[in-house]
Amino acid sequence: MKTAVITGAAQGIGRQTAKLLDSLGWSLALIDLQSVATQQYKNALALTGDITDEKFVAEAAAKTMKKFGRVDALVNNAGISNISSALDTTTEKYRQVLEVNLVAPFMLGKEFGKIMLDAGSGAIVNVASVAGLQGVADRSAYNASKHGLVGLTRTLAVEWGARGVRVNAVCPGWVKTEMDHKDQAGGSYTDQDITDHVPMARFARPDDIAEAIAWLCDDTKSGFVNGVALPIDGGWTTDGSWQSLRLRQR
Numbered sequence: 001m002k003t004a005v006i007t008g009a010a011q012g013i014g015r016q017t018a019k020l021l022d023s024l025g026w027s028l029a030l031i032d033l034q035s036v037a038t039q040q041y042k043n044a045l046a047l048t049g050d051i052t053d054e055k056f057v058a059e060a061a062a063k064t065m066k067k068f069g070r071v072d073a074l075v076n077n078a079g080i081s082n083i084s085s086a087l088d089t090t091t092e093k094y095r096q097v098l099e100v101n102l103v104a105p106f107m108l109g110k111e112f113g114k115i116m117l118d119a120g121s122g123a124i125v126n127v128a129s130v131a132g133l134q135g136v137a138d139r140s141a142y143n144a145s146k147h148g149l150v151g152l153t154r155t156l157a158v159e160w161g162a163r164g165v166r167v168n169a170v171c172p173g174w175v176k177t178e179m180d181h182k183d184q185a186g187g188s189y190t191d192q193d194i195t196d197h198v199p200m201a202r203f204a205r206p207d208d209i210a211e212a213i214a215w216l217c218d219d220t221k222s223g224f225v226n227g228v229a230l231p232i233d234g235g236w237t238t239d240g241s242w243q244s245l246r247l248r249q250r
Helices: 012-023 054-068 091-119 140-163 178-185 191-195 206-217 243-248
Strands: 003-007 027-032 044-048 073-076 122-127 165-172 229-232
Touching: 003 012, 003 054, 003 091, 012 027, 012 206, 027 054, 044 054, 054 091, 073 091, 073 206, 091 122, 091 140, 091 165, 122 140, 122 206, 140 165, 140 229, 165 206, 206 229
Parallel strands: 003 027, 003 073, 027 044, 073 122, 122 165, 165 229
Antiparallel strands: none
16 A cells, blocks of 8 residues: 655645545555544544654654555645735745745655655655746745745756656645635735636635645656646636736636
């Protein structure tokens, strides 16, 4: 039975990915700051802790191997947002976002990547964002972290692909999750701001992203896909129309 490690597994995209992989027969190591209820899964290990702590990351890898004896996929999904102009973003907040969204995936990638490299096979899927492909105002820390995550993805794909470990990223557009609810509560955007821009005229759902992650984890389906940053955004990054022209197509 293959084993996947998923960070940020308590809610949103991480939880939906866990449910999907569970239904496909994967064992799961589920990492989050919050406790994760494992009884809903067939074979799961909950690991509660801070992924920016290098000691915790090493312990999580050791516990995963002790229970399952293998790691076949790592899903770096955990992340935090910060909505403020560059001038209003403190250095402390900027560093915090980078630590969670970029440094932690690097540490997790190294720790679990070594296990997969030793086995000669595996997949890493980094959950980036359309904010890793474009600039979005008032998100300097978040954008920088996600651009960096795309860059890390491509670099590890080049370093590890020939040794059997594929590294890819998914780049979701706006997804209806707890993070979106929290961000909107600050009054920085509305549902209509998003749906008016997306050619498919809706938010992404967590399962839209989970299906793509599961596909990238499965070497029987995506075995020659390596180093991609896959937008899952309903066409957000494709549409260069101005607003009146965009809405005229509806």
